[in-house]
Amino acid sequence: MNKNHQIVVLFLLILTIMVFGVISQPAQAQWKPDRPVTLLVGNSAGGGADLFARAIAKVIADYKLCEQPVVVLNKPGGSHSIAYAYLREQASPYIIAVTSSSYFTVPLTGNSPVSPTDFTPIAHFSKDPNMVVLQPKSPFKTIEELVAFAKANPGKLKFAGSSNLSDDTIICELLNEQAGINIQYVPFESGSDILAALLGGHVDMGAMSPAEASEHVKNGDLRTLAVSAFDRYRDLPDVPTFKELGYDIDQQQSRAVIIEKSAPAEVVTYYSDLMKKVSQTPEWEDWLAKNGMVPMFLDSNDYKAYHQEVLEDYKVNVDKILSKNK
Amino acid sequence: MDLLHNLYLGFSILLDNPLAIMYAIVGVLAGVIIGALPGLGPSMGIAVLLPLTYGMQPVTGIIMLAGVYYGAMYGGSISAVLINTPGDSAAVMTTLDGYPLAVQGQAGKALGIAAYASVIGGTVCVVVFMLVAPIIANFAVAFGPAEYFSLMILGLTSIAGMTGKSPVKGFLSAFLGLFVATIGLDLVTGGQRYTLGAIQLFEGIDFIPVAMGLFGIAEIITVKNASSDINVDQSSIKIKNLFPNKQEWKYCAPHIFRGTILGFIIGLLPGAGATIAAFLSYDLAKRTSKRSDLFGKGAIEGVAAPECANNAASMGAMVPMFTLGIPGSGATAVMMGALMMFGLTPGPAFFRNNADFAWGLIASMYVGNVCLLILGILGLPIFIKVLKVKAPILNAVVMGFILIGSYSLNNSLFNVGLTIFFGALGYVMKKLEIPAAPMVLAIVLGAMTEKSLRQAMMLADGNIGTMLGKPIVIVVLLLALGLAFGTPIINAIKRARKSSSAKKADRQSDVARA
Structure with missing residues (x-):
């Protein structure tokens, strides 16, 4: 009995150490950027995605959320696909990109060298009604x-x-x-x-x-x-949603951040946490409201599933339109 | 009375806020420099300086950005005149007569008139803006796709005025431009056209690398080839000589007057903008000038006309931006972004809801234009020093600026290659005496012509009669027809009369002899 007890205690001890070891391991090896981070944008300065990216960079800088400066880089052209192609080609843990609808739609029309499956979702910020x-x-x-x-x-x-x-x-x-x-x-x-x-x-x-x-x-x-949209727009509360009128229509642009798919999990986690901190600042909420966007924050894990869902949805709808145009 | 009161309000806001005046000066100065650098235009200038305004009061911020806008409109002419490279797209037409003037040692005069024309165009339009902005805003939206199509056709007829000696060569250049304009994804079907699978070509070829190549690089190569230095007449740099003389004012005044009105109207139309305004104004000046044969060889009114028009258009573009929330150009789009950032939504109620802001801005426009004049004139002796630099050094530096400028457009090496390609093409065209301006104009107008035609046809259910049957369309198309065929027809009639009267005279003399 006593011996058994000791074994159990020992076993539990080992187990505890192991569990803690496993849990604390990522904490010890937590990845941090050791050089400036590039936030890539697919349109030129002043465009919708550009303003979005600059707002993120500003919140990060104002709150000193990142040890390294986050620099916005514009690579306009090809309905943003030049930027995504650059992101894939560089495959760097120091380059992340903001996305808009063309991230999903353009590859489906055959006019992009990349596809959403080439990237790992970092965080989903908002929907544009x-x-x-x-x-x-x-x-x-x-x-x-x-x-x-x-x-x-x-x-x-x-x-x-x-x-x-x-x-x-x-x-x-x-x-x-x-x-x-x-x-x-x-x-x-x-x-x-x-x-x-x-x-x-x-x-x-x-x-x-x-x-x-x-x-x-x-x-x-x-x-x-x-x-x-999912809900009525805050500033125009009298306007019904399509759903209320009996139509199954809630098509909206997703604004999110992605990275090339070979990025290690701890890198993705780092950026996901960073973006979460951004999304929790009052300045960010204020910026979204001013620009008519509705917050819908998803961290990297949640966005992975939603990314897939959105992609499937676009596939169905884009195919419909393409086959009709033929 | 109400107006004067409002203006008084505006100026008192400015005077209460001396920093705002300082920022107006800073903005104009930055704009002139950005405009003068090839490839950097007003929209990029505003976007780059936007972060500086984050901490400012909204009025101060927007005053600075507006200063950048009209400063850049003038700045573009500096490089156009001095190194034959348009500093921004709106200055393409300024190269046509500005550079020949510089070659003749009249750079000071050319830049002087560009500054005066810019300021006159700008100031007159501030007054118009103030008086009628809310009323005429609605005129801008009367232009739908069909109306734009007719306007573009009118623009394309102006190619006829730029063909130089040989119409065939001019049209060759124009058709080449129209071809370049078709490259990219089809707006309606999304299909690829002449893209060779290169994603860089999907959005078409931007005409800025084309203009920089055809004008700037081609010029550098040919100058080197001909080893001709520009003579700088030192006496022309004295302040006194920067004032155009009476005779020159007489040449320019009517064109500045017409160019300002035309520029403002074109600027009002979203999507047309300063570049097209400058094109049309140059064409109008050439058609109406008594010495139209001098155009392209250094006519001073050929500098004045596009310069006043592009500044007038930049003011015009602010009307739909403030009153309707429709930016008429890239630069106003970025400015609108800035306004929204300050929490001010442009729209019909803007002037009512933000009277302080709006009138402060209008007052600042007067101040800004005065700054522009002072900077333009005082800075001239410095700008012109550029020409004293030895040609090989100057050319190398200019080449550097052009290549960096073309890279900075999209942060892409592809555009650098494109610029060099069009530089080589421009050299060949120069040697074959094919004019470059029709090609640039065709690229600008071609894409918009196609877009508006296809939208208009969709809206008219494919019925061309419905599309062309609108009153504005009919008027503008008749105008275009008149411009295209008017002169030849009138000439033919004159010739017929002459020959018939000559025949009569012959007959009479025959009779007399008999």
Whole structure:
């Protein structure tokens, strides 16, 4: 009995040491950057992703969250794919990149040398809700009126969205599919082009960021149809979500940070923790709110699963659009 | 009265805040330098200086950024005139007459008129901006894809004015430019066109490396080849000589007047911007000048016209940005980002909700333009010293600036290669006497023409009649037709009359003889 007791105690002791050893091991070998970190951006200074990256870098610098400086580097071109190709080619633990929707969509169109599977997700920051707005003189008061008109006049209504394949395109396609209508999608180059076309009444409807739209909506220049998001937009609480109107549409841009896939786990963990600290500062929350983004922070583990889910979702929708265009 | 009161409010905000005036000067100075460096344009300048404004009051910050904007518009002309390399895209047209003037030893005069034209264009437009900004903002959105298409066609007719001696060579250059404009991903289908699988070409070829290659590098190679140094007439650098004389003012004044109006209107239209304004203004000046044969060989009004137009356009672009939240150019887009960062959302209610800010800014624009004039004139003797540098050294330095500038556009070596490629092409074109300006214009306008045509056709359900049947489209297209065929038709009629009257005279003399 006594002997047994000793053995059990000894066993427990060894076990405890082992467990602690295993747990404390990563803590001892915790990776830290020993040179400046590059935060890569796929568009030029002043673009949406660029401002996002600069906001992250600023929070990190202001709160001294990282021992090393975090420097934003712009590699514009190829709808951000030049930057992702550079990220893969460098395969460095000191280079991470911010992503936008084109990270998922462009590879699916065959116009990118890389694919999301080449990278490891570090952290997911936020979603950009999409507001579907109507031109100032639009006769439609409700989505039912709009759908009824579209049914009677196929192809007559024009929907302005950015680029030939984006979240905007997917929203238009899903609306067409679920309502059994045919609204014509017209690609524009930027949010401000879409806004100009809407204000001038050149298109019937369009997708916009709520931050861009809200001033015009409050002023009565633009009317809203619905918002493609999980919840109503904070600044425009009267606008229903598509879900509330009975449509399964919540297409939104994910803003996240990634690294090349061969990066060791402790590197990924380091950046994931760093980004988590960023997401918890009041400045960051403030910045997101000002730019019409809705926080949805996921650390590297949680984002891995969600990354896969988002990728599958894009695959289905992009294939639909591509096969229709053929 | 209300207006004067508001302006008074604006100036009192400025006077309460002497730092703001200092930052206006700093902004203009930085803008002039950034504008003068090849490849660095106003939008990059604003983006780079943006972080400096983080700690400032919003008014001060935006005053500085606005200073960078109009400073860069003038700065671009410095390198255009002195080294035949447009410092930014809006200065492409300034090279056409500015550089020949410099070669003739008139660099001081050319830069002088560029400064005056810039400041006049800018100041007049501040007044217009102040008076009518909220009213005319709506005019800008009346331009949809179909209207843009017609405007681009009008722009393309101006190629006819740039063909030089041989129209065939001019059109060869233009078609080459149109071809370059088709490279990249198709906007509608996303299909690749002439990309050779290179992702760097997916977004098309930016025309800045093209312009730097065709104008800058080609010039350096040819100068070396011809071993011709630019003579600097020392007397032309004296302050007194920087004022254009009466005769020159007489040449320039009407073009500055027209260029300012044209530039402001083009600037209002989102997506058109300062570059196209400068193109159209140069073309207008050439068409309406009494000495149009001198254009391209050093006509002083050929410098004044594009320079006032690009500054006017930069003011025009601020109208839709502030009143509608639609930035009309890359630079205003970055400025709008700055405004949003300060928590100020541009839009219809902007002037009402942020009166202090808006009028402080307007007051600063007057101050900024005065700074620009003073800096432009006082700085001239320094700028012109550039020409005293020996050609081999100057060329090496300029080449360095061009290559660094082309790298910094996208942080990519690909653009450096592209610039060198177009430099080589430019050299060949120079030797064959094919003008480069039509190619650059075709690249700028070609992509926008295609984009707006396809959008317009989609909006018109593929019916070209519906697309062309809009009033603005009809007016602009008729104007384009008139410009393209007007002169030849009038000439033909004149010739016919002449020959018929000559025949009559012949007949009469025949009769008389008989």
